[in-house]
Amino acid sequence: MQLIPCPWCGPRNEPEFSYGGEPAVRPIPAESVSDATWSDYLHFRANPKGRARELWCHSAGCGQWFIMERDTATHAIFATLKPGAAA
Amino acid sequence: MKYNALSLLKQGLTGQQGWPQAWRSATLQPRYDAVVIGGGGHGLACAYYLRKIHGVPRVAVLERGWLGGGNTGRNTTIVRSNYFFPESAALYDFALRQYEQLSEALNYNIMLSQRGILMIAHSDHDMELMARGVNAMLLNGIDVELLSAAQVRAELPLANASPTARYPIHGGFTQRRGGVARHDAVAWAYARAASALGVDIVQNCEVQDFIFEAGRIVGLNTSQGEVRAGNFGLSASGHNGVLAGKAGFRLPITSYTLQAMVSEPVKPILHTVAMSTATGMYVSQSDKGELVFGQGLDLYPSYTQRGNFNITQSVVASMLEIFPAFRGLKMLRQWGGIVDVPWDYSPILGPSPVEGLHLNCGWGTGGFKATPAGGYFLAHSMATGGHHDISRPFDISRFTTGALIDEAAGAGIAH
Numbered sequence: 001m002q003l004i005p006c007p008w009c010g011p012r013n014e015p016e017f018s019y020g021g022e023p024a025v026r027p028i029p030a031e032s033v034s035d036a037t038w039s040d041y042l043h044f045r046a047n048p049k050g051r052a053r054e055l056w057c058h059s060a061g062c063g064q065w066f067i068m069e070r071d072t073a074t075h076a077i078f079a080t081l082k083p084g085a086a087a
Numbered sequence: 088m089k090y091n092a093l094s095l096l097k098q099g100l101t102g103q104q105g106w107p108q109a110w111r112s113a114t115l116q117p118r119y120d121a122v123v124i125g126g127g128g129h130g131l132a133c134a135y136y137l138r139k140i141h142g143v144p145r146v147a148v149l150e151r152g153w154l155g156g157g158n159t160g161r162n163t164t165i166v167r168s169n170y171f172f173p174e175s176a177a178l179y180d181f182a183l184r185q186y187e188q189l190s191e192a193l194n195y196n197i198m199l200s201q202r203g204i205l206m207i208a209h210s211d212h213d214m215e216l217m218a219r220g221v222n223a224m225l226l227n228g229i230d231v232e233l234l235s236a237a238q239v240r241a242e243l244p245l246a247n248a249s250p251t252a253r254y255p256i257h258g259g260f261t262q263r264r265g266g267v268a269r270h271d272a273v274a275w276a277y278a279r280a281a282s283a284l285g286v287d288i289v290q291n292c293e294v295q296d297f298i299f300e301a302g303r304i305v306g307l308n309t310s311q312g313e314v315r316a317g318n319f320g321l322s323a324s325g326h327n328g329v330l331a332g333k334a335g336f337r338l339p340i341t342s343y344t345l346q347a348m349v350s351e352p353v354k355p356i357l358h359t360v361a362m363s364t365a366t367g368m369y370v371s372q373s374d375k376g377e378l379v380f381g382q383g384l385d386l387y388p389s390y391t392q393r394g395n396f397n398i399t400q401s402v403v404a405s406m407l408e409i410f411p412a413f414r415g416l417k418m419l420r421q422w423g424g425i426v427d428v429p430w431d432y433s434p435i436l437g438p439s440p441v442e443g444l445h446l447n448c449g450w451g452t453g454g455f456k457a458t459p460a461g462g463y464f465l466a467h468s469m470a471t472g473g474h475h476d477i478s479r480p481f482d483i484s485r486f487t488t489g490a491l492i493d494e495a496a497g498a499g500i501a502h
Binding site for chain 1: 389
Protein backbone atom coordinates (compact mmCIF):
# COMPACT_ATOMS: atom_id res chain seq x y z
CA MET A 1 0.00 0.00 0.00
CA GLN A 2 1.30 3.42 -0.93
CA LEU A 3 1.31 6.56 1.18
CA ILE A 4 0.45 9.46 -1.12
CA PRO A 5 1.18 13.03 0.02
CA CYS A 6 -1.94 15.07 -0.78
CA PRO A 7 -0.80 18.70 -1.28
CA TRP A 8 -3.59 19.78 1.08
CA CYS A 9 -3.94 16.93 3.62
CA GLY A 10 -0.44 15.45 3.79
CA PRO A 11 0.35 11.71 3.54
CA ARG A 12 -2.76 9.54 3.23
CA ASN A 13 -3.52 5.94 2.27
CA GLU A 14 -3.65 4.96 -1.40
CA PRO A 15 -7.33 3.79 -1.38
CA GLU A 16 -8.41 7.40 -0.64
CA PHE A 17 -7.12 8.51 -4.07
CA SER A 18 -8.30 8.13 -7.65
CA TYR A 19 -6.15 8.30 -10.74
CA GLY A 20 -7.45 10.90 -13.17
CA GLY A 21 -5.40 10.34 -16.31
CA GLU A 22 -2.49 11.88 -18.16
CA PRO A 23 -3.06 15.61 -18.55
CA ALA A 24 -4.03 16.60 -22.07
CA VAL A 25 -4.64 20.07 -23.48
CA ARG A 26 -8.03 20.49 -25.12
CA PRO A 27 -7.55 21.78 -28.67
CA ILE A 28 -9.64 24.86 -29.42
CA PRO A 29 -11.83 25.89 -31.07
CA ALA A 30 -13.21 22.33 -31.08
CA GLU A 31 -15.35 22.80 -34.21
CA SER A 32 -12.36 23.62 -36.38
CA VAL A 33 -10.06 20.89 -35.07
CA SER A 34 -9.43 17.90 -37.37
CA ASP A 35 -10.81 14.46 -36.43
CA ALA A 36 -7.24 13.19 -36.04
CA THR A 37 -6.26 15.97 -33.62
CA TRP A 38 -9.47 15.57 -31.64
CA SER A 39 -9.03 11.78 -31.46
CA ASP A 40 -5.45 12.27 -30.34
CA TYR A 41 -6.62 14.56 -27.54
CA LEU A 42 -9.42 12.20 -26.48
CA HIS A 43 -7.74 8.80 -26.63
CA PHE A 44 -4.00 8.75 -27.31
CA ARG A 45 -1.53 8.96 -24.42
CA ALA A 46 2.20 8.39 -23.87
CA ASN A 47 1.52 5.67 -21.24
CA PRO A 48 5.14 6.02 -20.04
CA LYS A 49 7.16 3.36 -18.26
CA GLY A 50 9.19 5.30 -15.73
CA ARG A 51 8.74 8.95 -14.85
CA ALA A 52 5.17 10.15 -15.36
CA ARG A 53 3.18 13.32 -14.71
CA GLU A 54 -0.43 12.52 -13.86
CA LEU A 55 -3.68 13.97 -12.57
CA TRP A 56 -4.95 12.51 -9.32
CA CYS A 57 -7.88 13.30 -7.06
CA HIS A 58 -8.06 12.90 -3.29
CA SER A 59 -11.58 11.60 -3.93
CA ALA A 60 -12.29 9.98 -0.56
CA GLY A 61 -10.57 12.82 1.29
CA CYS A 62 -10.59 16.55 0.60
CA GLY A 63 -11.88 16.02 -2.97
CA GLN A 64 -9.17 18.21 -4.53
CA TRP A 65 -7.39 17.49 -7.80
CA PHE A 66 -3.62 17.66 -8.00
CA ILE A 67 -0.61 16.73 -10.14
CA MET A 68 1.54 13.79 -9.12
CA GLU A 69 4.98 13.03 -10.50
CA ARG A 70 5.88 9.41 -9.92
CA ASP A 71 7.63 6.41 -11.46
CA THR A 72 5.23 3.86 -13.01
CA ALA A 73 7.92 1.16 -12.95
CA THR A 74 8.84 1.48 -9.25
CA HIS A 75 5.89 3.43 -7.72
CA ALA A 76 8.36 5.96 -6.29
CA ILE A 77 6.63 9.32 -5.76
CA PHE A 78 8.73 12.38 -6.63
CA ALA A 79 6.31 15.22 -6.02
CA THR A 80 2.66 16.15 -5.61
CA LEU A 81 1.70 19.63 -6.72
CA LYS A 82 -1.34 21.84 -6.44
CA PRO A 83 -2.85 22.63 -9.85
CA GLY A 84 -1.10 25.57 -11.42
CA ALA A 85 2.09 25.14 -9.37
CA ALA A 86 5.30 25.11 -11.37
CA ALA A 87 6.78 21.65 -11.98
CA MET B 88 8.37 -36.65 -32.22
CA LYS B 89 4.63 -37.17 -32.39
CA TYR B 90 3.04 -37.43 -28.96
CA ASN B 91 0.71 -40.42 -28.76
CA ALA B 92 -0.08 -43.46 -26.63
CA LEU B 93 2.72 -45.47 -28.25
CA SER B 94 5.40 -42.81 -27.59
CA LEU B 95 4.14 -42.48 -24.02
CA LEU B 96 4.38 -46.25 -23.50
CA LYS B 97 7.83 -46.43 -25.10
CA GLN B 98 9.17 -43.58 -22.94
CA GLY B 99 7.56 -45.08 -19.86
CA LEU B 100 9.40 -48.34 -20.44
CA THR B 101 12.74 -46.58 -20.95
CA GLY B 102 12.67 -44.37 -17.85
CA GLN B 103 11.35 -41.19 -19.58
CA GLN B 104 14.91 -40.44 -20.71
CA GLY B 105 14.28 -40.24 -24.45
CA TRP B 106 11.92 -37.26 -24.72
CA PRO B 107 13.44 -34.72 -27.11
CA GLN B 108 13.28 -30.98 -26.46
CA ALA B 109 9.81 -29.76 -27.41
CA TRP B 110 11.13 -26.66 -29.18
CA ARG B 111 14.44 -25.16 -30.19
CA SER B 112 15.77 -22.01 -28.49
CA ALA B 113 17.50 -20.19 -31.36
CA THR B 114 20.11 -17.45 -31.59
CA LEU B 115 19.19 -14.32 -33.48
CA GLN B 116 20.02 -14.28 -37.21
CA PRO B 117 20.64 -10.96 -38.99
CA ARG B 118 17.73 -11.25 -41.44
CA TYR B 119 14.21 -12.69 -41.56
CA ASP B 120 11.07 -12.25 -43.65
CA ALA B 121 8.93 -11.58 -40.57
CA VAL B 122 9.77 -10.85 -36.95
CA VAL B 123 7.23 -10.98 -34.12
CA ILE B 124 7.98 -8.92 -31.00
CA GLY B 125 6.74 -10.76 -27.93
CA GLY B 126 7.06 -14.49 -27.20
CA GLY B 127 3.82 -15.02 -25.36
CA GLY B 128 0.99 -17.18 -26.61
CA HIS B 129 -0.12 -14.55 -29.15
CA GLY B 130 3.34 -14.00 -30.64
CA LEU B 131 4.08 -17.72 -30.86
CA ALA B 132 0.67 -18.39 -32.43
CA CYS B 133 1.39 -15.63 -34.96
CA ALA B 134 4.73 -17.19 -35.90
CA TYR B 135 3.05 -20.59 -36.31
CA TYR B 136 0.30 -19.20 -38.59
CA LEU B 137 2.83 -17.14 -40.60
CA ARG B 138 4.60 -20.39 -41.50
CA LYS B 139 1.63 -22.76 -41.57
CA ILE B 140 -0.99 -20.69 -43.42
CA HIS B 141 0.96 -18.00 -45.25
CA GLY B 142 4.14 -19.94 -45.96
CA VAL B 143 6.39 -17.06 -44.91
CA PRO B 144 9.87 -18.68 -45.13
CA ARG B 145 11.98 -17.12 -42.38
CA VAL B 146 10.16 -16.17 -39.18
CA ALA B 147 11.48 -15.23 -35.74
CA VAL B 148 9.82 -14.51 -32.40
CA LEU B 149 11.74 -12.21 -30.04
CA GLU B 150 11.06 -12.53 -26.32
CA ARG B 151 12.51 -10.12 -23.76
CA GLY B 152 12.42 -12.69 -20.94
CA TRP B 153 11.52 -16.34 -21.20
CA LEU B 154 8.88 -17.92 -23.40
CA GLY B 155 5.38 -17.41 -22.03
CA GLY B 156 6.75 -15.63 -18.93
CA GLY B 157 4.58 -12.53 -19.24
CA ASN B 158 0.81 -12.47 -19.22
CA THR B 159 0.60 -15.92 -20.84
CA GLY B 160 1.76 -17.43 -17.56
CA ARG B 161 -0.02 -14.90 -15.33
CA ASN B 162 -3.66 -15.03 -16.40
CA THR B 163 -6.42 -17.06 -14.75
CA THR B 164 -6.70 -19.42 -17.78
CA ILE B 165 -10.36 -18.69 -18.58
CA VAL B 166 -11.70 -19.10 -22.12
CA ARG B 167 -15.13 -17.85 -23.25
CA SER B 168 -16.77 -15.83 -26.04
CA ASN B 169 -19.82 -14.29 -24.34
CA TYR B 170 -19.51 -10.81 -25.85
CA PHE B 171 -22.22 -8.23 -26.50
CA PHE B 172 -21.26 -6.72 -29.87
CA PRO B 173 -21.29 -8.81 -33.07
CA GLU B 174 -17.72 -7.77 -33.90
CA SER B 175 -16.42 -9.03 -30.55
CA ALA B 176 -18.49 -12.20 -30.59
CA ALA B 177 -17.06 -13.09 -34.02
CA LEU B 178 -13.51 -12.41 -32.81
CA TYR B 179 -13.63 -14.23 -29.47
CA ASP B 180 -15.67 -17.15 -30.79
CA PHE B 181 -13.11 -17.59 -33.57
CA ALA B 182 -10.55 -18.01 -30.78
CA LEU B 183 -12.73 -20.41 -28.81
CA ARG B 184 -13.36 -22.56 -31.91
CA GLN B 185 -9.60 -22.68 -32.53
CA TYR B 186 -9.07 -23.70 -28.90
CA GLU B 187 -11.59 -26.52 -29.32
CA GLN B 188 -9.41 -28.24 -31.91
CA LEU B 189 -5.99 -26.95 -30.85
CA SER B 190 -4.78 -30.02 -28.91
CA GLU B 191 -5.32 -32.17 -31.98
CA ALA B 192 -4.07 -29.61 -34.51
CA LEU B 193 -0.82 -29.03 -32.60
CA ASN B 194 -0.46 -32.56 -31.18
CA TYR B 195 -0.14 -31.10 -27.70
CA ASN B 196 -2.61 -31.41 -24.84
CA ILE B 197 -3.60 -27.87 -23.88
CA MET B 198 -5.94 -29.38 -21.26
CA LEU B 199 -8.97 -27.47 -22.50
CA SER B 200 -11.74 -28.12 -20.00
CA GLN B 201 -15.12 -26.79 -21.18
CA ARG B 202 -16.60 -26.83 -17.71
CA GLY B 203 -18.65 -23.71 -18.47
CA ILE B 204 -18.49 -20.18 -17.15
CA LEU B 205 -21.28 -18.90 -14.96
CA MET B 206 -22.01 -15.21 -14.33
CA ILE B 207 -23.98 -14.59 -11.14
CA ALA B 208 -26.64 -11.83 -10.98
CA HIS B 209 -26.87 -10.26 -7.52
CA SER B 210 -30.00 -8.13 -8.02
CA ASP B 211 -33.09 -7.90 -10.21
CA HIS B 212 -31.35 -5.10 -12.11
CA ASP B 213 -28.38 -7.38 -12.78
CA MET B 214 -30.86 -9.97 -14.07
CA GLU B 215 -32.53 -7.50 -16.46
CA LEU B 216 -29.17 -6.42 -17.90
CA MET B 217 -28.13 -10.05 -18.14
CA ALA B 218 -31.28 -11.00 -20.05
CA ARG B 219 -30.52 -8.16 -22.49
CA GLY B 220 -26.91 -9.33 -22.80
CA VAL B 221 -27.94 -12.95 -23.30
CA ASN B 222 -30.38 -11.96 -26.06
CA ALA B 223 -27.64 -9.98 -27.82
CA MET B 224 -25.22 -12.90 -27.50
CA LEU B 225 -27.80 -15.36 -28.88
CA LEU B 226 -28.30 -13.04 -31.86
CA ASN B 227 -24.50 -13.09 -32.25
CA GLY B 228 -24.69 -16.89 -32.45
CA ILE B 229 -23.07 -17.46 -29.04
CA ASP B 230 -24.58 -20.37 -27.12
CA VAL B 231 -25.43 -18.82 -23.74
CA GLU B 232 -28.30 -19.65 -21.40
CA LEU B 233 -30.08 -17.47 -18.86
CA LEU B 234 -30.34 -19.26 -15.50
CA SER B 235 -32.85 -18.91 -12.69
CA ALA B 236 -31.73 -18.42 -9.09
CA ALA B 237 -32.51 -22.08 -8.39
CA GLN B 238 -30.37 -23.18 -11.36
CA VAL B 239 -27.43 -21.06 -10.17
CA ARG B 240 -27.77 -22.46 -6.64
CA ALA B 241 -27.73 -25.98 -8.06
CA GLU B 242 -24.55 -25.21 -10.08
CA LEU B 243 -22.83 -23.44 -7.16
CA PRO B 244 -23.86 -25.29 -4.00
CA LEU B 245 -21.17 -23.52 -1.95
CA ALA B 246 -22.30 -20.00 -2.89
CA ASN B 247 -24.07 -18.04 -0.18
CA ALA B 248 -27.74 -18.41 -1.18
CA SER B 249 -29.14 -16.57 1.83
CA PRO B 250 -31.49 -13.67 0.96
CA THR B 251 -29.57 -11.56 3.47
CA ALA B 252 -26.17 -12.27 1.84
CA ARG B 253 -24.09 -9.23 0.90
CA TYR B 254 -24.27 -10.48 -2.71
CA PRO B 255 -27.52 -12.47 -2.95
CA ILE B 256 -28.19 -14.78 -5.91
CA HIS B 257 -30.95 -13.61 -8.27
CA GLY B 258 -30.00 -15.80 -11.22
CA GLY B 259 -27.28 -15.73 -13.82
CA PHE B 260 -26.21 -17.01 -17.19
CA THR B 261 -23.80 -19.58 -18.49
CA GLN B 262 -21.76 -20.30 -21.59
CA ARG B 263 -21.23 -24.04 -21.37
CA ARG B 264 -18.50 -24.06 -24.04
CA GLY B 265 -16.46 -21.70 -21.87
CA GLY B 266 -14.02 -23.00 -19.31
CA VAL B 267 -10.29 -23.12 -18.73
CA ALA B 268 -7.16 -24.27 -20.57
CA ARG B 269 -3.62 -24.81 -19.36
CA HIS B 270 -2.05 -21.45 -20.25
CA ASP B 271 1.60 -22.59 -20.33
CA ALA B 272 0.63 -25.51 -22.54
CA VAL B 273 -0.90 -23.12 -25.08
CA ALA B 274 2.42 -21.26 -25.36
CA TRP B 275 4.45 -24.48 -25.42
CA ALA B 276 2.14 -26.06 -28.01
CA TYR B 277 2.47 -23.12 -30.39
CA ALA B 278 6.22 -22.89 -29.69
CA ARG B 279 6.70 -26.58 -30.48
CA ALA B 280 4.60 -26.42 -33.65
CA ALA B 281 6.28 -23.18 -34.81
CA SER B 282 9.75 -24.51 -34.03
CA ALA B 283 9.01 -27.70 -36.00
CA LEU B 284 8.20 -25.46 -38.98
CA GLY B 285 11.57 -23.73 -38.65
CA VAL B 286 10.63 -20.63 -36.66
CA ASP B 287 13.46 -19.14 -34.59
CA ILE B 288 12.33 -18.54 -31.00
CA VAL B 289 14.85 -16.12 -29.48
CA GLN B 290 14.64 -15.60 -25.72
CA ASN B 291 16.35 -12.92 -23.60
CA CYS B 292 16.20 -10.64 -26.62
CA GLU B 293 14.88 -7.19 -25.77
CA VAL B 294 13.97 -4.73 -28.51
CA GLN B 295 15.82 -1.47 -27.89
CA ASP B 296 14.73 0.60 -30.87
CA PHE B 297 13.48 0.51 -34.42
CA ILE B 298 15.55 1.11 -37.56
CA PHE B 299 13.82 3.24 -40.21
CA GLU B 300 14.59 3.62 -43.89
CA ALA B 301 12.50 6.02 -45.99
CA GLY B 302 9.81 6.16 -43.31
CA ARG B 303 9.46 2.39 -43.10
CA ILE B 304 10.57 0.13 -40.25
CA VAL B 305 13.20 -2.18 -41.69
CA GLY B 306 14.97 -3.46 -38.61
CA LEU B 307 15.40 -3.60 -34.86
CA ASN B 308 18.25 -3.02 -32.50
CA THR B 309 18.01 -5.63 -29.81
CA SER B 310 20.02 -6.74 -26.79
CA GLN B 311 21.37 -9.50 -29.09
CA GLY B 312 22.22 -7.21 -31.97
CA GLU B 313 20.61 -5.90 -35.10
CA VAL B 314 17.93 -7.78 -37.02
CA ARG B 315 16.26 -6.86 -40.31
CA ALA B 316 13.01 -8.14 -41.76
CA GLY B 317 10.29 -7.35 -44.27
CA ASN B 318 7.57 -7.04 -41.66
CA PHE B 319 7.29 -6.74 -37.92
CA GLY B 320 4.48 -7.64 -35.54
CA LEU B 321 3.95 -5.96 -32.18
CA SER B 322 2.55 -8.36 -29.60
CA ALA B 323 4.06 -7.31 -26.27
CA SER B 324 0.89 -6.82 -24.17
CA GLY B 325 1.62 -4.37 -21.32
CA HIS B 326 4.72 -3.00 -23.08
CA ASN B 327 3.04 -2.30 -26.44
CA GLY B 328 2.78 1.38 -25.55
CA VAL B 329 6.49 1.60 -24.69
CA LEU B 330 7.45 -0.04 -28.00
CA ALA B 331 4.98 2.09 -29.99
CA GLY B 332 6.68 5.12 -28.44
CA LYS B 333 10.04 3.89 -29.73
CA ALA B 334 8.46 3.46 -33.17
CA GLY B 335 7.28 7.06 -33.06
CA PHE B 336 3.54 6.80 -32.44
CA ARG B 337 1.15 6.58 -29.51
CA LEU B 338 -1.59 4.08 -28.76
CA PRO B 339 -4.97 4.74 -27.12
CA ILE B 340 -4.07 2.42 -24.25
CA THR B 341 -3.08 2.58 -20.59
CA SER B 342 -1.00 -0.10 -18.89
CA TYR B 343 -2.33 -1.29 -15.55
CA THR B 344 -1.49 -4.09 -13.15
CA LEU B 345 -4.02 -6.91 -12.99
CA GLN B 346 -3.64 -9.22 -10.01
CA ALA B 347 -4.45 -12.89 -9.69
CA MET B 348 -3.91 -15.38 -6.91
CA VAL B 349 -4.28 -19.03 -5.96
CA SER B 350 -5.21 -20.85 -2.77
CA GLU B 351 -3.68 -24.03 -1.46
CA PRO B 352 -4.91 -27.12 -3.36
CA VAL B 353 -7.99 -28.96 -2.10
CA LYS B 354 -10.27 -31.73 -3.40
CA PRO B 355 -12.86 -30.74 -6.05
CA ILE B 356 -15.27 -28.12 -4.63
CA LEU B 357 -16.09 -25.96 -7.66
CA HIS B 358 -16.84 -27.51 -11.05
CA THR B 359 -17.38 -24.41 -13.20
CA VAL B 360 -15.88 -20.93 -13.58
CA ALA B 361 -17.92 -18.64 -11.32
CA MET B 362 -17.98 -14.91 -12.07
CA SER B 363 -19.73 -12.16 -10.17
CA THR B 364 -21.19 -9.16 -12.00
CA ALA B 365 -21.33 -6.75 -9.07
CA THR B 366 -17.79 -7.30 -7.86
CA GLY B 367 -15.97 -8.46 -11.01
CA MET B 368 -14.62 -11.43 -9.04
CA TYR B 369 -14.01 -14.71 -10.88
CA VAL B 370 -12.88 -18.04 -9.48
CA SER B 371 -12.24 -21.51 -10.81
CA GLN B 372 -10.52 -24.60 -9.48
CA SER B 373 -7.41 -25.80 -11.27
CA ASP B 374 -6.81 -29.45 -12.06
CA LYS B 375 -4.26 -29.44 -9.23
CA GLY B 376 -7.04 -28.34 -6.84
CA GLU B 377 -6.00 -24.73 -6.25
CA LEU B 378 -8.66 -22.05 -6.42
CA VAL B 379 -7.55 -19.52 -9.04
CA PHE B 380 -9.14 -16.11 -8.64
CA GLY B 381 -8.99 -12.42 -9.41
CA GLN B 382 -11.20 -9.39 -9.75
CA GLY B 383 -10.11 -5.99 -10.97
CA LEU B 384 -7.31 -3.66 -11.89
CA ASP B 385 -5.08 -1.64 -9.63
CA LEU B 386 -6.62 1.52 -11.06
CA TYR B 387 -3.59 3.59 -12.03
CA PRO B 388 -0.81 3.09 -14.60
CA SER B 389 1.81 0.63 -13.47
CA TYR B 390 4.53 -1.60 -14.88
CA THR B 391 5.31 -3.36 -11.59
CA GLN B 392 3.80 -6.89 -12.13
CA ARG B 393 2.93 -6.90 -8.42
CA GLY B 394 -0.29 -5.25 -7.37
CA ASN B 395 -1.00 -3.56 -4.09
CA PHE B 396 -2.49 -5.06 -0.98
CA ASN B 397 -5.71 -3.06 -0.84
CA ILE B 398 -6.80 -4.63 -4.13
CA THR B 399 -5.69 -8.11 -3.02
CA GLN B 400 -7.85 -7.64 0.05
CA SER B 401 -10.83 -6.54 -2.02
CA VAL B 402 -10.49 -9.58 -4.31
CA VAL B 403 -10.39 -11.97 -1.37
CA ALA B 404 -13.25 -10.19 0.43
CA SER B 405 -15.52 -10.43 -2.65
CA MET B 406 -14.81 -14.12 -3.06
CA LEU B 407 -15.42 -14.91 0.61
CA GLU B 408 -18.72 -12.98 0.65
CA ILE B 409 -19.95 -15.17 -2.21
CA PHE B 410 -18.26 -18.43 -1.14
CA PRO B 411 -17.98 -18.31 2.69
CA ALA B 412 -16.70 -21.90 2.73
CA PHE B 413 -13.43 -20.77 1.11
CA ARG B 414 -12.62 -18.81 4.27
CA GLY B 415 -10.59 -21.67 5.73
CA LEU B 416 -8.17 -21.86 2.79
CA LYS B 417 -4.66 -20.47 2.88
CA MET B 418 -3.43 -18.26 0.06
CA LEU B 419 -0.55 -19.86 -1.81
CA ARG B 420 0.61 -17.19 -4.27
CA GLN B 421 -0.35 -13.72 -5.51
CA TRP B 422 1.08 -11.97 -8.56
CA GLY B 423 0.39 -9.27 -11.15
CA GLY B 424 0.63 -8.87 -14.90
CA ILE B 425 0.77 -5.66 -16.94
CA VAL B 426 -2.29 -5.34 -19.17
CA ASP B 427 -2.72 -2.82 -22.00
CA VAL B 428 -6.26 -1.51 -21.68
CA PRO B 429 -7.66 0.53 -24.59
CA TRP B 430 -10.33 3.21 -24.27
CA ASP B 431 -13.09 0.87 -25.44
CA TYR B 432 -11.70 -2.36 -23.91
CA SER B 433 -11.41 -3.94 -27.35
CA PRO B 434 -8.14 -4.95 -29.02
CA ILE B 435 -6.31 -2.94 -31.68
CA LEU B 436 -5.43 -5.13 -34.65
CA GLY B 437 -3.94 -4.76 -38.12
CA PRO B 438 -1.52 -2.33 -39.75
CA SER B 439 0.05 0.31 -37.48
CA PRO B 440 0.46 4.00 -38.38
CA VAL B 441 4.06 3.16 -39.36
CA GLU B 442 4.78 1.12 -42.48
CA GLY B 443 6.32 -2.28 -41.81
CA LEU B 444 4.78 -2.69 -38.35
CA HIS B 445 1.54 -4.51 -37.52
CA LEU B 446 -0.41 -4.46 -34.29
CA ASN B 447 -1.78 -7.07 -31.93
CA CYS B 448 -2.37 -4.72 -29.03
CA GLY B 449 -4.92 -3.74 -26.44
CA TRP B 450 -6.18 -7.14 -25.36
CA GLY B 451 -6.17 -5.64 -21.89
CA THR B 452 -7.52 -7.94 -19.21
CA GLY B 453 -8.79 -10.62 -21.60
CA GLY B 454 -5.95 -11.70 -23.84
CA PHE B 455 -5.54 -15.35 -22.94
CA LYS B 456 -8.95 -16.43 -24.23
CA ALA B 457 -8.08 -14.76 -27.54
CA THR B 458 -4.59 -16.24 -28.01
CA PRO B 459 -5.32 -18.16 -31.25
CA ALA B 460 -7.21 -15.17 -32.71
CA GLY B 461 -4.53 -12.62 -31.79
CA GLY B 462 -1.88 -14.76 -33.45
CA TYR B 463 -4.01 -15.61 -36.48
CA PHE B 464 -4.99 -12.03 -37.34
CA LEU B 465 -1.54 -10.59 -36.66
CA ALA B 466 -0.13 -13.19 -39.06
CA HIS B 467 -2.81 -12.24 -41.60
CA SER B 468 -1.95 -8.55 -41.32
CA MET B 469 1.81 -9.17 -41.58
CA ALA B 470 1.53 -11.56 -44.51
CA THR B 471 -1.10 -9.73 -46.58
CA GLY B 472 -0.61 -6.14 -45.41
CA GLY B 473 -4.30 -5.80 -44.65
CA HIS B 474 -7.20 -6.96 -42.54
CA HIS B 475 -9.12 -10.20 -42.29
CA ASP B 476 -12.91 -9.51 -42.22
CA ILE B 477 -13.05 -10.43 -38.53
CA SER B 478 -10.18 -8.11 -37.51
CA ARG B 479 -11.21 -5.11 -39.68
CA PRO B 480 -13.55 -3.46 -37.10
CA PHE B 481 -10.63 -3.51 -34.63
CA ASP B 482 -8.40 -1.27 -36.75
CA ILE B 483 -6.77 1.64 -34.92
CA SER B 484 -8.72 4.05 -37.16
CA ARG B 485 -11.85 3.44 -35.09
CA PHE B 486 -10.58 5.92 -32.52
CA THR B 487 -10.70 8.64 -35.18
CA THR B 488 -13.92 7.58 -36.92
CA GLY B 489 -15.68 7.07 -33.61
CA ALA B 490 -16.74 3.47 -34.38
CA LEU B 491 -15.64 2.25 -30.96
CA ILE B 492 -16.52 -1.25 -29.74
CA ASP B 493 -17.22 -0.58 -26.09
CA GLU B 494 -16.91 -3.90 -24.29
CA ALA B 495 -16.45 -2.53 -20.77
CA ALA B 496 -19.08 -5.02 -19.54
CA GLY B 497 -17.92 -7.85 -21.82
CA ALA B 498 -14.43 -7.58 -20.37
CA GLY B 499 -15.99 -8.91 -17.17
CA ILE B 500 -13.39 -7.28 -14.95
CA ALA B 501 -13.85 -4.31 -12.66
CA HIS B 502 -12.17 -1.45 -14.54
